[in-house]
Amino acid sequence: MAKGVNKVFLLGNVGKDPEIRTTAGGMTVASFSLATAERAKDQQGNWADKTEWHNLVCFQRTAEVVRDYVKKGTQIFVEGKIQTRSWDDKESGQKKYRTEILVNELSLLGGRGAEGGSGGGSYERSSSSSSSSYAGSRAAAPSAPANDYADQGITDEDIPF
Numbered sequence: 001m002a003k004g005v006n007k008v009f010l011l012g013n014v015g016k017d018p019e020i021r022t023t024a025g026g027m028t029v030a031s032f033s034l035a036t037a038e039r040a041k042d043q044q045g046n047w048a049d050k051t052e053w054h055n056l057v058c059f060q061r062t063a064e065v066v067r068d069y070v071k072k073g074t075q076i077f078v079e080g081k082i083q084t085r086s087w088d089d090k091e092s093g094q095k096k097y098r099t100e101i102l103v104n105e106l107s108l109l110g111g112r113g114a115e116g117g118s119g120g121g122s123y124e125r126s127s128s129s130s131s132s133s134y135a136g137s138r139a140a141a142p143s144a145p146a147n148d149y150a151d152q153g154i155t156d157e158d159i160p161f
Helices: 060-069
Strands: 008-014 019-022 028-041 047-059 075-088 095-108 121-124 133-135
Touching (some): 008 047, 019 060, 047 060
Parallel strands (some): 047 095
Antiparallel strands (some): 008 028, 019 028, 028 047, 075 095, 121 133
């Protein structure tokens, strides 16, 4: 029998500042919500945005990156897997469910904000080794300006799209 695939890609904006906590074992955990929007025509033919909210959870180094760089309104791209937890509510005795995205990779998007926000970067959790990489917004700028072909006589009409 073939294996299943559990992979999620989301691009959206953080709904509120992440909640950061540390487990008894010293592991950092970040929890926050992410809003994704989709535009479609309604029954009257008008465009309407439909917002979907997702619960995200990050662990260890990814949670530390979230703690340091992510806040309400930050645009991010994440890759992860979906998981549903269940528990018995202590007060009502009812079974409760929560569907979450366990984040494996996080990319910060968007421009530099008024408070010196992130200019972009990404963090990928490596599952095969303990090494990790984070490319933050302080990356060195290229030493030479990009070639804009102004001296070539290329205009907007030359672009095929």
